[in-house]
Amino acid sequence: MPFKVLHIDSESTWRGGENQIRLLLQSVQNETWQWHLAAPPGSEAIARLSHLAQTLAVPMRGARILTAAFAVARYVRQHGIQLIDCQSGRAHNLGLFVKKLCPDVKLVVHRRVDYPPAPGSWHRRKYLHPSIDRYICISSAIQRILAEFGVPGTRLALVRSAVDAGPFQGIDRREARRFLAAEWQIPPEKTIIGNLAYITEQKDHATLIRALAVVRDRGLPFFAYIAGDGALRSAAEALALELGLGQDRLRFLGVRQDVAQLLAATDIFALSSQDEGLGTSLLDAVHSGCTLVATAVGGIPEIILHNQTGLLAPAKDFQKFADNLERLLRDPPLLETLRQGATAHVAREFSLQSMVQGNLRVYQELLSGPSFPHK
Structure with a gap:
């Protein structure tokens, strides 16, 4: 009999958590594990994962949570679900109600x-x-926060997120650079600084934009782009205009479908978040051959070991962020050394196999004890 696991995802959009569910389900399609998914009607998770899991579309917001709990509980009984994995805060609430039932x-x-x-x-x-x-x-970092809040250590498991390296490998970086340099009308040899992230308060693009203005004022040549959309895009574009960062220095690209090509053309991936559970976009960038500059928040220092796999600055400190960008722009050998360090570190500590096996191990220990015979 297979182990039957129900993932509850309360989000309508597709972000990092949904992608982690996809990677797990996609990696484990065998007779040992049977996957189920409960998510809102019309959600991206339902649309993209229905070929990997049996799905239940159920509204979960506001007062509907109680109705959702009864619907999910019925589903659990009907399908013999043995374990529920709640993938978000609202799913956490729903899961507690279902466990009661x-x-x-x-x-x-x-x-x-x-x-x-x-x-x-x-x-x-x-x-x-x-x-x-x-x-x-x-x-x-998250494990420490929950322990400090009072969650017993026996109920905490560390399973770092990962990304699928496949889409980012095998791309000709020189060809990607030539193609995008022609699109942007910049010299192909110019150093490219890139950022791909939702333009929200969490990602704090203002710090990155201010740092780019400082580097520009120091006379260093570069071209930068910000790919993505979000509630603060207009404010970010206004700040760039105020600081005199024209399209010859910084472009806002909006949502792009050619992420792998963008990263392949990028020398420095810059992430100025003010909080970050882990920062899987950094992993994408490493698999693409970029060098990393980011803020020392959340789980980012687990990916970026300062001066070994990238450079870190304090959150909201655009001067220090600019100093790190300047170091790489002035020292190409350092840029290459850090890139190689990050490639080795990510392969060792953030592999997709480790993420998948880590999740399965937690499930298996809860369902049938500490042994883990299945792969």
Whole structure:
């Protein structure tokens, strides 16, 4: 009989958490594991994962959570679900209700954000609830935060997120650079600094834009782009205009479908987030051959070991961020040394196989004890 696992994902859009579900399900399609997914009607997860898992479309927002709990509980009983993995905060809430209705099911909560749970008795009950059999933390930083909040160490498991390196490998970097240099009308030899992220408060593009202006004022040649969209895009474009960063220096590309080609053409990947559970876009960049500059927040220092696999600056410190960009622009050998260091480190510590086996090991330990015979 297969192990039957239900993933609950409360998001309608497609971001890092949904991609991690995809990678797990896609990597494990065998008779040992049977996958199920509950997500909102019309969600990206339902649309993209229905060929990998049996799906249940159920509204989960607001007062509908109780109705959703009864619907999911019925599904659990009908399909013999043995374990639920909650992939978001709202899914965490829903999972607790379902566990009340189905007390024999094992309950796992994935924690992907690097800030402490909010204060108050409700959140203490939610995060310390004895019904939660295990938290899966995607970085050591998150694991420490939950431990400091009071979650027992026996209920915390570290399974770092990963990415599929396949789409980023085998691309001719020189050809990608020539193609995009022609599109942007820049010399192909110019150093390219790139950022791919939702333009939101969390990602703090303002720090990156201010750092680029500082580097420009120091007389260093470069071209930069920001790919992605978001609520703060207009504000970010206005700041760039205010600082005199025209299209010869910085372009906002919006949502692009050629991410692998963009990264292949990029020398320095720059991420100025003010909080980050792990930062899987950094892993994409490493697989593409980029050198990393980022902020020392959340799980990022687990990917970027300062002066070994990239350069780190404090959050919101655009001067230090600019200093790190300047170091790489002035020292091409350092850029290459850090790139090679990151490639080796990510291959060793953030492989897709490790992520998949880590999740399965947690499930297996809860369902049938510590042995792990299946691959």
